[in-house]
Amino acid sequence: xxxxxxxxxxxxxxxxxxxxxxxxxxxxxxxxxxxxxxxxxxxxxxxxxxxxxxxxxxxxxxxxxxxxxxxxxxxxxxxxxxxxxxxxxxxxxxxxxxxxxxxxxxxxxxxxxxxxxxxxxxxxxxxxxxxxxxxxxxxxxxxxxxxxxxxxxxxxxxxxxxxxxxxxxxxxxxxxxxxxxxxxxxxxxxxxxxxxxxxxxxxxxxxxxxxxxxxxxxxxxxxxxxxxxxxxxxxxxxxxxxxxxxxxxxxxxxxxxxxxxxxxxxxxxxxxxxxxxxxxxxxxxxxxxxxxxxxxxxxxxxxxxxxxxxxxxxxxxxxxxxxxxxxxxxxxxxxxxxxxxxxxxxxxxxxxxxxxxxxxxxxxxxxxxxxxxxxxxxxxxxxxxxxxx
Amino acid sequence: xxxxxxxxxxxxxxxxxxxxxxxxxxxxxxxxxxxxxxxxxxxxxxxxxxxxxxxxxxxxxxxxxxxxxxxxxxxxxxxxxxxxxxxxxxxxxxxxxxxxxxxxxxxxxxxxxxxxxxxxxxxxxxxxxxxxxxxxxxxxxxxxxxxxxxxxxxxxxxxxxxxxxxxxxxxxxxxxxxxxxxxxxxxxxxxxxxxxxxxxx
Numbered sequence: 166x167x168x169x170x171x172x173x174x175x176x177x178x179x180x181x182x183x184x185x186x187x188x189x190x191x192x193x194x195x196x197x198x199x200x201x202x203x204x205x206x207x208x209x210x211x212x213x214x215x216x217x218x219x220x221x222x223x224x225x226x227x228x229x230x231x232x233x234x235x236x237x238x239x240x241x242x243x244x245x246x247x248x249x250x251x252x253x254x255x256x257x258x259x260x261x262x263x264x265x266x267x268x269x270x271x272x273x274x275x276x277x278x279x280x281x282x283x284x285x286x287x288x289x290x291x292x293x294x295x296x297x298x299x300x301x302x303x304x305x306x307x308x309x310x311x312x313x314x315x316x317x318x319x320x321x322x323x324x325x326x327x328x329x330x331x332x333x334x335x336x337x338x339x340x341x342x343x344x345x346x347x348x349x350x351x352x353x354x355x356x357x358x359x360x361x362x363x364x365x366x367x368x369x370x371x372x373x374x375x376x377x378x379x380x381x382x383x384x385x386x387x388x389x390x391x392x393x394x395x396x397x398x399x400x401x402x403x404x405x406x407x408x409x410x411x412x413x414x415x416x417x418x419x420x421x422x423x424x425x426x427x428x429x430x431x432x433x434x435x436x437x438x439x440x441x442x443x444x445x446x447x448x449x450x451x452x453x454x455x456x457x458x459x460x461x462x463x464x465x466x467x468x469x470x471x472x473x474x475x476x477x478x479x480x481x482x483x484x485x486x487x488x489x490x491x492x493x494x495x496x497x498x499x500x501x502x503x504x505x506x507x508x509x510x511x512x513x514x515x516x517x518x519x520x521x522x523x524x525x526x527x528x529x530x531x532x533x534x535x536x537x538x539x540x541x542x543x544x545x546x547x548x549x550x551x552x553x554x
Numbered sequence: 555x556x557x558x559x560x561x562x563x564x565x566x567x568x569x570x571x572x573x574x575x576x577x578x579x580x581x582x583x584x585x586x587x588x589x590x591x592x593x594x595x596x597x598x599x600x601x602x603x604x605x606x607x608x609x610x611x612x613x614x615x616x617x618x619x620x621x622x623x624x625x626x627x628x629x630x631x632x633x634x635x636x637x638x639x640x641x642x643x644x645x646x647x648x649x650x651x652x653x654x655x656x657x658x659x660x661x662x663x664x665x666x667x668x669x670x671x672x673x674x675x676x677x678x679x680x681x682x683x684x685x686x687x688x689x690x691x692x693x694x695x696x697x698x699x700x701x702x703x704x705x706x707x708x709x710x711x712x713x714x715x716x717x718x719x720x721x722x723x724x725x726x727x728x729x730x731x732x733x734x735x736x737x738x739x740x741x742x743x744x745x746x747x748x749x750x751x752x753x754x755x
Contacts, residue, residue, distance in 0.1 A: 481617065483612065502619050503626075503629045506619070506626070506629040506630050507629050507630065507631060508631075509630060509631055509634040511597075511599065511617050512599075512617060512619055513608075513611075513612045513616070513617045513618055513619060514608070514612075514618075514619040514620060515605075515608055515609050515612050515620075516605055516620065517609075518605075532609060535609070535613045536609060536612050536613050538613070539612055539613035539614050539615050540612055540613075540615065542615050543614075543615025543616065543617075544615075546615065
C-alpha cells in the first residue's frame, strides 16, 4: 500500500533504513487527520551505547535529507553536513549514535505526497494532508520508540532543522538532554512566508503541474520548481556573498548579449541551481514542506507566550546565528534566548561573524564547530558520557 | 582549570555556597564561572557583552549568552538564582541602582565588586594633580573610560541603605589586593576595591 516508489525513492531507500509505523496507532496530525500506516526513512551513523545515552538526532533543513555524511544516492554529492559529522569531526560516530530522519511530507523515502493513500490506493499528491513541524517531530518520536531509544543526548539542526529542534524541546522536554537550534526562529516571519509563497505560485503556475497530478500525466513541473528554487536560493545567500562570488561578471562572453540569455554569471548560477534541484526534489513535496515551515509558530500554539514552551525545561540549549543571515536574522534567535531566560532555562547563545548568509550553517565555519564542540563537551560531562574528543 | 583566578574573583567564589545556582553578569572570559563549576559544583550561567568573550566561554563548555546588565536582567524570573554576581562592572552600567534592584529580584543574593573612587591615590591625583585620576584599578583616560558611574565604598553603603538592602558581608582590599579590616572612614581611604554580598531585606 505504500509502494509504487519513484526511482529516486527506490535509490534512497536502498541506501538507508526505514520503518513502517502507525499501522495500529496512527499519527494524529495537527490538521486532524489520522495518518497510518506511514513509512519513515532514516539513516544512522555509529552505535547506540549500552546505557542508551549517546543518541544524537540531526534534523535536516528543507531541501536536505537523511544522507548527512555520505555520498548522496541521487546527486552523488558529499553529505550535506560532512563538515560536522564523521570520524574525527565534532559529531564523531565513534562517540555518538547519530540518527537523521527524512521528514514527513518529504520525498526521500518517508511518506509524503508521493505516497499512496492506503484508503483509496490512489497517489496522495495534493490530497496528502498538510503536515506541520510538530507532525514531523511526532513521527520522529514514534521512530525513536520503535528503535527503543528513550531519549536524546542532543537534538541539532539548522533552519527548518532548528525549528524541529525547538519543537522537540517544547513537546518532549524529558527526551531532550541538549538542544542546538541553529539559524532559525520560533516562528516563520511574514517575509519568509512571502518568499515561500512566490515559490509555491511558480510551481502551481507551471502548466505541467496539472493540479498536483503530474505523475499520472507523466509530466514534471520542472520550470516552476526551478524558479521556486532560484528564488529560495537567493534568500540563503547574502548580498556580500553574491557580490564577492559573481559581481557583474559575464558568463562565457566579453560583451553584453542584448538578449535574455544568461549574460551574467549570477544568472547562469541560479539557472544551474534551479535545474539540478528538479532532478532531486519533488514539486508537491516542496509545497508541503514550505507550508510546514510557514505554519510553524511555537508561541502561537502556547498562548502566545514563547517562554511557556520552555517552562521547567531541564534541557541545555545552545543557539547560534550568523551575522549576515537575513532569512533568520540574529534578532529572531535572540527572541528565543529571551524566552529561555524567562523560563530560567540553561542557555548559551553565540552569534557568529560570517558574510555567507543563511547558508553559513552548512559551510565550513570554524567558530561554529568550536562553539558546538565546547558545548557538547560540557553537556557530555554532565551526562556522564565520558571523554568525548 | 587549576590556574589561579583574580583575587577579587577568588573572594567572590569563596562567598558562593557549593551546589547552588549563580548568574555571572559580565562574565568576561568565564574564569570565575569555570572555577565555580569545577570546584563548587555550581550551576553557573553567564552574560557577557563582548561576542568574543561569549564565544570563548561557550567553546569552553560554559552556558553564556550575549547581553548586558542594563538591558537583559529584566528577562529572568524572580528568584531564578541563589546568587547574581557583578564583578567590576557596576560602575560601567547606565543605571546602577536599577541593575542592583534587578540583581536582587532575580537572585536571592547579589555579590558586587567595584573599584573605590575614594581611594587615597585617586583623591591625591585629583586634588593635587588637578587631573582625572588614573590608577591601576582605573586605568583609563577620562575620554575613553567605560566607567560612567564611579562611586566610593561609602557611596555604595549609602545606596544600600537607601534601597533597604542588607549588606551581609563587605570585604575591602588595598592596592596590593590584601584584605584590610579598618573602620569605615579609613577603609574608604585605604581600600582600592571592595566586594559586597547583599540580600533583600
